[in-house]
Amino acid sequence: MEKLQVGRATLRWLNGGVNFLDGGAMFGVVPKALWSKKYPVNDKNQIELRTDPILLQLDEKNLIIDSGMGNGKLSDKQIRNFGVLEESALEKSLADVGLTVNDIDYVLMTHLHFDHACGLTKKVEDEYQSVFKNAVIYTSSVEWKEMQNPNIRSINTYWEINWKAIVNQVETFEGELEVLPGLRMIHTGGHSDGHSLLIYEDGSECFIHMADLMPTHGHQNKLWALAYDDYPVTSVHQKEKWMDIGYQKNAWYTFYHDAYYRAIQFDETGEKKNYLERQRYKYK
Template sequence: METLQIGRAKLTWLKGGVNFLDGGAMFGVVPKALWQKKYPSNEKNQIELRTDPILLQLDDRYFLIDSGIGNGKFTEKQIRNFGVLEESYVEEGLRELNLSTDDINGILMTHLHFDHASGLSRRIGEGKYQSIFPNATIYTSAIEWNEMRNPNIRSVNTYWESNWQPIEHQVETFADEIEIVKGLKLIYTGGHSDGHAIVVYDDGDACFIHMADLMPTHAHQNKLWAMAYDDYPVTSVHEKESWMEYGYQREAWYTFYHDAYYRAIKYNHAGEKVDALERVRYPY
């Protein structure tokens, strides 16, 4: 497991699953001739995407950023359509660190699409599910929580009852932003989903920004490169522009949940890569 120390914050990437999605959908209107130079595709035009939660240790408390794709949540058709090659090993990863799911104090949900939220609960019987992290407060924006429970015609296939009903008693919502502990905030942006949020840790000289699905991979650094999956792509572009400028000035680390090649990249004032943590790649 790769780790990164940023000020008071220690980040560890857990194995939350892997799937393969259409590269064209992931890069929207950007021509393949451009995006493939930055992120390779296979013979089916699919790109490899991780769904790896970040374990964040801060002031003797443990948080997760998103939860992985879980286990046993997908039908055979969904496994095929979503290109799911590997499901979650989050609990195993925690045990390797001498932790358990009971030790997680909070989960920072950037949004509640199935590839981020399916790791919140497990199946315990036919049509029955229970929370995997019983002691955690689960933070999400109020807009996202409302749409999760009342999806529209576009979002109904990505917000699943099995991902919210077992954990609704643990949820704490916010409007614009919420400070979890000193220096660590979850901030509403919209864009990818109506209630999408990013994670910002800014404390003294230490700063990291988790852009979630506003910048799902390092290849999405360009502010104009938005996904076809985005519900509000123009919002995504403007929010990315703002937070990239902020991060460049702070020489912040940018962390990734989906990237198959990098865990985090640090950029200078000009937006040039000056440091990086690569993902250790193993054969599937």
């Protein structure tokens, strides 16, 4: 399990599952000749994507950033279409550091697409129940409203089975929320209307979790937006803003989807300064 220390904050990457999606969809209008130089692609034009929650331990609190792919919630067709090779092993990952899901104080949801939100609930007999029963679940008010009332485009990714069991745990925010001293959730829009990022600052130490504004290291270019983005122009403007801020701060950028890097620290010019690679292994 990879670990990163940023000021008072300790980050560990849990096993939330893996899938393979079409590289063209993940890089939008960018030609394959360009994006394939930045991120590996297989002979089916698919790229490997993790769905790994981050355990963030800060000020004696346990926080989870997004929730993983979950278990047993996808049909055979969905597993095939979404290229799911491995579902979540989150509880085992937590056990490796002496925790259970009941020890989580906060769950920070950057957005609620199925590949981020399936880990919030699980099926017990004939009903879905909350996984993190003792946690406050934060997301933007815009995202929460769309989760419950998806439109014709988003209905395929906002699922009732991922939200009905957690309604009493969800707390929403407008614009910006300070979760703990130095740790903020900021509503950006772009990838989804309610999408948020995280920024943590402790003196000169900083990390920024861009979520799906920059899902992998291959998406560092400010103009490279996903075909999955509901508002790609907003994504570009927000990425430009937060990449500039992060470069000036020598911030660590952390990843949920990247199959190769857990985090990268860039210097003021955007050049890679330090990095934390993901431990690779062969899937069963």
